Amino acid sequence: GAGVSQSPRYKVTKRGQDVALRCDPISGHVSLYWYRQALGQGPEFLTYFNYEAQQDKSGLPNDRFSAERPEGSISTLTIQRTEQRDSAMYRCASSLGTGVNEKLFFGSGTQLSVL
């Protein structure tokens, strides 16, 4: 697609429910990144994929958070047993390659609210 697409745009869920957030990167982009952005703060790194391989998941807060990218394209970030502190904007970004000079393209994010 023309840009990084994330869905849903907004998600409201009750505490204890599982949620799945989707990211569709720019076609042909090898690398995909997930960030979390709390209100009034900059994004915080969660995890990173090259193709289908999860290269770094050091930013995932705990084992309720997981991510996958099974075919090296679309990625899903899953949060199990959501808690109110999980409420934030979840952003996805992609880049064409894996080099350090690569430009990151961000999606518009999914705003998650846990009641």
Next chain:
Amino acid sequence: AQTVTQSQPEMSVQEAETVTLSCTYDTSESDYYLFWYKQPPSRQMILVIRQEAYKQQNATENRFSVNFQKAAKSFSLKISDSQLGDAAMYFCAYRSGDSNYQLIWGAGTKLIIKP
């Protein structure tokens, strides 16, 4: 660990005038990149300008320019001839030279343009 500080939570400027947003960072690395990103109300995250630490020349992109003071670890963004469309949150970010995804972000500065 690297840190990025934006000390101005909010700035305002009259349309057509010039405004400077401040950013300081702390690092012991010699190879790194610095970025300014714009987050408009549409919630996109758009790269405004990028500076490689090894370059002495300040980066410019049309009305946007930076004042990169490596010794002082300062990286300010100057917006000339401010336009209503410049109203947004502006984030300063740091990336190590050996990582293509571990962006470290400031807390952001909200820029208001007065017509």
